[in-house]
Amino acid sequence: MSTISKVAVAGATGLLGKPVVNQLLEDGFTVTVLARKGASHDFPSAVTVAEVDYEAPATLVKALSGQDAVVSAVGFAGLLQQIPLIEAAVKAGVKRFVPSEFGGDAENDKITELPMFVDKRPVKELVEKEAAQGRLTYTLVSCGPFLDIAVQHGMLVNFKERKINLWDGGERPFSTTTLAAAAKAVTGILRHPEETKNRVVFIRSASLTQKEVLERAKKAAGPEGWTVETPSVAESLRAAYADLNATGVVNRFAFVVSAIWGEGYGSNFQKLDNDLLGVKELSDAELQTLIEGFAK
Structure with a gap:
């Protein structure tokens, strides 16, 4: 897989989104933030802001055109909005999608049986489906509670x-991870696209x-x-x-x-990708x- 340099971030104003944006910039990535039209924001000057409407897929495709990767840091309320985002990423030719997993063991289906986490399941199923068809690659991050x-x-x-x-x-x-370490793992994933392709990575602080x-x-x-x-x-x-x-x-x-x-x-994770991802x-x-x- 060719080098990833241009990254779009969804949920960039959240608890995880902010450190992810800052870490991406620090590590030399070109960052575009997906923002709802009319929403107030205060991002670093190096960030490009693309206004999108999740109910208007064309705006998502336009914003993602030319991007190498999408990192989603949306909160629980926005989990299902990742569905149109993934579909737009496929249409735009994005190479890597990192969903807003960032929780417990993403290989353990017992977690998504809990009502709190049930909306993660269709997101995971969709990226797996697109990956199986060769139209997208993905990485899920298991990091435990922040x-x-x-x-x-x-x-x-x-x-x-x-x-x-x-x-x-x-x-x-x-296992538990700081926000800063989770953000560092994101840039580690994008720097190691082949080693992290279509799988779950496990980290902890x-x-x-x-x-x-x-x-x-x-x-x-x-x-x-x-x-x-x-x-x-x-x-x-x-x-x-x-x-x-x-x-x-x-x-x-x-x-x-x-x-x-x-x-x-x-x-309590039994296998870790800390060394690979620089955590x-x-x-x-x-x-x-x-x-x-x-x-x-």
């Missing part, structure tokens, strides 16, 4: 209230248990005054499905918890410093 976001927003540990849930006792290890998170949190904020609970993942999942059936409301937190700490979801695991000191940064 470590910095999970700590910042209290999902791993709540420093403000000094609370933590040790799901199922907190001894199940899981750390492998942890929640008990280890608690010990690090105590070291960061002091050992006293913590409220520690040990809820059941299975019970939480049953309650979430009961609520969904009764109200139609998706309890996002419960389904994310299941994907990370539930049995059988493969959340480094955090040292013990670096991990502690990151956690301490959110304890203040």
Whole structure:
């Protein structure tokens, strides 16, 4: 496969999209951001902004013409909008599509059985179909939960209230990655198109248990005054499905918890592409410093 140099980014204003854009620029790629018409934005001057309408495929094809790759960093609400984006990428002759996977083990179909993640399935099926026909190549990124976001927003540990849930006792290890490392993996994929062609890549910044998170949190904020609970993942999942059936409301937190700490979801990756993609695991000191940064 020829070199990839021109990259279009969808979801560029999101939590992951911003570091992806910045990393692409830093690593020498030419970046075009796909933006909705009339949307406000503040991108670096080196970025080209292409206004698109996801309900007008011609605008997507026009924006993607001449692009070597598309990286999607859209959030959950925009997952299905990747369908017309993939179709446009095929028509425009794009070489590589990186969908907004960026979660648990993308080879584990159990994850996409959860209502929170079900919209990832048709996206994966479409890129696989197009790849099988030789019209597009793809790479899916499995990175686990974003470590910095999970700590910042209290999902791993709540420093403000000094609370933590040790799901199922907190001894199940899981892989987790920082936003910066995930962005670095994207540029690594595009620099190694043949090695990453039509497959899932696995990365992580750390492998942890929640008990280890608690010990690090105590070291960061002091050992006293913590409220520690040990809820059941299975019970939480049953309650979430009961609520969904009764109200139609998706309890996002419960389904994310299941994907990370539930049995059988493969959340602690056994094979890694860190070295290939230039992603480094955090040292013990670096991990502690990151956690301490959110304890203040």
